[in-house]
Amino acid sequence: MFTGTTQKPNIGQGSTNQFNGWFVTTGYAFTLGRDIAALAQKLEKVQASCSSGYLALTTRVQSLEESMKNQLANTTTQFNQALSDRVHSLEQSIKNELTNTTTQSNLALSARVQSLEQSIKNEFTTATAQFSNDIQNLRLMLVSRLTPLAFGVDIAAHASMKCSLKKRDRPLPVETMKIDDYLYAEEQFCSTDNATCLYLQSNGNLVLYQTSTLQVIWTTNSGGGDCRSFVKMQGDGRVGLYHYPYGVAEWVTPVFRGAELTFQKNGHLCLKMQSKIAEGQDGNCLWTTDLIAAPV
Structure with a gap:
């Protein structure tokens, strides 16, 4: 660059070489500047291209990071869900096994307890049945032994006799002795509450007694029989006591057709018409043990 007036170089013979050198130098400088400018432009383009590539690379890296995060989150969620499902399945299996084991144990324990x-x-x-039988046998024995003391009945003839059990074709009567009901020796007919019983002793004596005190309240005083004696509610309404050999009754009530022998609330026996018995009321007796002179 020149300032002021432009001076032409003094071209002479001696300075020709100097000018030529300057011109060449100037050309080189111009070319170099141009190349430098071109390089700068290329550098700018490279920088721009690198910036664009960097941005694209950054965006790609961010996208990959986000994708990896999402995949990792999904994988973690699926793993956690699978783990939770597995744990829940194991818990349920353990509960079921525990429930089944507990149920089986409870059933076995319950069955054992029930057994x-x-x-x-x-x-x-x-x-209880054996005790009841023992008590009943004791009562019958006491009645058999106390009756002679109360009524002066001689039982020496049958004291050592043991009656064998007889086969019955109908059950023992309870509360009411109906038509064709009977008692064998050493059997008894009792009220529903078992408070009072009519007992046929092995000597053929018929005794009405209170079970709680063994107190005799009535008797036929009909000793002289044996194990073959029996009492029967007959079809003509009579109660008859028979000794072997059977024939005329040893003891019998009056005839009251349609009557049956039943217990009263006071423990005494009463011959009463069947229709009156069905009413369930005391009284209306056609015959009763209350009429017999016996200790009460």
Whole structure:
């Protein structure tokens, strides 16, 4: 660059070489500047291209990071869900096994308890029945022994006699002795509450007594029989006591057709018409043990 007036170079013979050198130098400088400018432009383009590539690379990296995060989140969620499902399945399996085991144990325990309860009930029932039989036998023995003391009946003839059990074709009567009901020796006919019983002793004596005190309240005083004696409610409304050999009754009530022998609330026996018995009221007796002179 030149300032001021432009001076032409003094071209002379001696300075020709100097000018040529300057011109060449100037050309080189111009070319170099142009190349430098071109390089700068290329550098700018490279920089712009690198900036664009960097941005694209950054965007790609961010996209990959986001994709990896999403995949990782999905994988974690699926893993957690699978783990939760597995844990829940194991818990349910354990609960089911525990429930089944507990149920089986409870059933076995309940069955064992029921078996023990039933066994205890059976043993208690058997023991109670045996005790009841023992008490009843004791009462009958006491009645047999006390009756002679109360009524002066001589039982020496049958004291050592043991009556064998007889086969019955109908059950023992209870509360009411109906037509064709009967008692064998050493059998008894009792009220519903078992408070009072009519007992046929092995000597053929018929005794009405209170079971709680063994107090005799009435008797036929008909000793002299044996194990073959029996009492029967006959079809003509009479109660008859028979000794072997059977024939005329040893003791008998009056005839009241349609009557049956039943207990009163006071423990005495009463011959009453069947229709009156059905009413369930005391009284209306055609015959009763209350009319017999006996200790009360």
